[in-house]
Amino acid sequence: xxxxxxxxxxxxxxxxxxxxxxxxxxxxxxxxxxxxxxxxxxxxxxxxxxxxxxxxxxxxxxxxxxxxxxxxxxxxxxxxxxxxxxxxxxxxxxxxxxxxxxxxxxxxxxxxxxxxxxxxxxxxxxxxxxxxxxxxxxxxxxxxxxxxxxxxxxxxxxxxxxxxxxxxxxxxxxxxxxxxxxxxxxxxxxxxxxxxxxxxxxxxxxxxxxxxxxxxxxxxxxxxxxxxxxxxxxxxxxxxxxxxxxxxxxxxxxxxxxxxxxxxxxxxxxxxxxxxxxxxxxxxxxxxxxxxxxxxxxxxxxxxxxxxxxxxxxxxxxxxxxxxxxxxxxxxxxxxxxxxxxxxxxxxxxxxxxxxxxxxxxxxxxxxxxxxxxxxx
Amino acid sequence: xxxxxxxxxxxxxxxxxxxxxxxxxxxxxxxxxxxxxxxxxxxxxxxxxxxxxxxxxxxxxxxxxxxxxxxxxxxxxxxxxxxxxxxxxxxxxxxxxxxxxxxxxxxxxxxxxxxxxxxxxxxxxxxxxxxxxxxxxxxxxxxxxxxxxxxxxxxxxxxxxxxxxxxxxxxxxxxxxxxxxxxxxxxxxxxxxxxxxxxxxxxxxxxxxxxxxxxxxxxxxxxxxxxxx
Numbered sequence: 001x002x003x004x005x006x007x008x009x010x011x012x013x014x015x016x017x018x019x020x021x022x023x024x025x026x027x028x029x030x031x032x033x034x035x036x037x038x039x040x041x042x043x044x045x046x047x048x049x050x051x052x053x054x055x056x057x058x059x060x061x062x063x064x065x066x067x068x069x070x071x072x073x074x075x076x077x078x079x080x081x082x083x084x085x086x087x088x089x090x091x092x093x094x095x096x097x098x099x100x101x102x103x104x105x106x107x108x109x110x111x112x113x114x115x116x117x118x119x120x121x122x123x124x125x126x127x128x129x130x131x132x133x134x135x136x137x138x139x140x141x142x143x144x145x146x147x148x149x150x151x152x153x154x155x156x157x158x159x160x161x162x163x164x165x166x167x168x169x170x171x172x173x174x175x176x177x178x179x180x181x182x183x184x185x186x187x188x189x190x191x192x193x194x195x196x197x198x199x200x201x202x203x204x205x206x207x208x209x210x211x212x213x214x215x216x217x218x219x220x221x222x223x224x225x226x227x228x229x230x231x232x233x234x235x236x237x238x239x240x241x242x243x244x245x246x247x248x249x250x251x252x253x254x255x256x257x258x259x260x261x262x263x264x265x266x267x268x269x270x271x272x273x274x275x276x277x278x279x280x281x282x283x284x285x286x287x288x289x290x291x292x293x294x295x296x297x298x299x300x301x302x303x304x305x306x307x308x309x310x311x312x313x314x315x316x317x318x319x320x321x322x323x324x325x326x327x328x329x330x331x332x333x334x335x336x337x338x339x340x341x342x343x344x345x346x347x348x349x350x351x352x353x354x355x356x357x358x359x360x361x362x363x364x365x366x367x368x369x370x371x372x373x374x375x376x377x
Numbered sequence: 378x379x380x381x382x383x384x385x386x387x388x389x390x391x392x393x394x395x396x397x398x399x400x401x402x403x404x405x406x407x408x409x410x411x412x413x414x415x416x417x418x419x420x421x422x423x424x425x426x427x428x429x430x431x432x433x434x435x436x437x438x439x440x441x442x443x444x445x446x447x448x449x450x451x452x453x454x455x456x457x458x459x460x461x462x463x464x465x466x467x468x469x470x471x472x473x474x475x476x477x478x479x480x481x482x483x484x485x486x487x488x489x490x491x492x493x494x495x496x497x498x499x500x501x502x503x504x505x506x507x508x509x510x511x512x513x514x515x516x517x518x519x520x521x522x523x524x525x526x527x528x529x530x531x532x533x534x535x536x537x538x539x540x541x542x543x544x545x546x547x548x549x550x551x552x553x554x555x556x557x558x559x560x561x562x563x564x565x566x567x568x569x570x571x572x573x574x575x576x577x578x579x580x581x582x583x584x585x586x587x588x589x590x591x592x593x594x595x596x597x598x599x600x601x602x603x604x605x606x
Binding site: 049051072073074075076077080082083086087088089090092099100103131132133149159 | 494495497498499500501502503504505508512513516517594596598599600
């Protein structure tokens, strides 16, 4: 939906604000850009609707190179919510929401219907709030109107630049939840900039953590929390957020690539040889067509099968597995304590996702031990 | 000579006898002021807007307006005799130069003081630069611009009395001839309408300013539409 292709931005006489950024954002995805001040997150956002120019590289929105589209026209097709809300103080709530449809030349009746529909959706009764001025609204209500204004012309892509930054923590929380709910309903592609890690982890489908114009880590909130790629990411996320892992946490983001994937047709001898070469002791068997999990091969059983001259199928274990939808860290730990071999993680439809080993769990535990020591000091 | 009649009686008699002349001169006064004000607005408001786009020029242009402002008005009229000769053209030109500063300065400041976040939001939503000016910047800057216009109007009406000194018309005629013939009632017959004109224009613009204040206007609009609905 939105694709950054080797995008670089250099302000005159300064360092690279954005340095060779490549990123593809899927339709309906909520991607949060986060990082310290000056990391290029806001610049990246503003390049999408051409409020900032691109120095080199290109950005595609809906398959179109934005540099080949008239900027005014482009901006009318992209929702925009600004840091300080930016509701025009001399226009009523309804007029503010209707700005972009009016610019697009919708008939008055259609604009009014659309405004009413949106206000109903955000629980702002139109009869009561339609003609109010922005100054007559609370901070949270203003921000809601700001979001509605971005939705008004039904753009597929919405840019949000620290929209909740100026709110008190309670309203911020409410609005974050509302936005996530809303997003489920309207399925827009949203690029969201913030400096608030809690906000990012709470709302994002994927988080883009930036530093000095580059992507430091890109992943789901769980991936960032469970396996920060660098020391910088670890520090930026904050030790206490990493520590928020509880036994009830999902295993999402914790699993990784298995050592070896095999197909049902392979011979037991070949698999054993491969395993010995890799120094691993388990392999996962997948259906080569569907990617569904068929079972796990464990070295001792494989050797036994080989001795008795059986087929590879006979060396399969099928009972040891967890489903990503309902498994939590406690389940993983219990299984690993019972027997120290990796646990395959599947989706409910038996699609294979990855494995969790005891060393993965140990790494999590190390993080926690470190923090406890710090907390005690 | 001993003055036989009290001052107010003299004044009353003069006004009754010459009311046509007074009205005529008042009308002239209004016309001179209106034309000067019109030229000021037509030149200075667009110029002020232009300056917000060309920041580099601003100190020079506003500095120049400031220079005209500081020249004593009578001296300015005197200078302009070399260019325009005597008469109303000269007076109008001098009044324009004299009144430039408040309008120019307030237009520039008013537009500059519209918070950038509004302009950014408007641009981000896809308004053209012209739409940003007409729908966002000017409406929000209007109270400040009008305050400048008010100042300019009062100055122009007051200073227009000097037009008579260089052969122009207006209520200044009465004042100058009254001074020359030491007849205070004639001076008052010119000064009083001029003062009233200035006060009336100031009050009128004040009311206009209040009614045009974007927030007031929006509130009124809201009320009206609510009634319609």
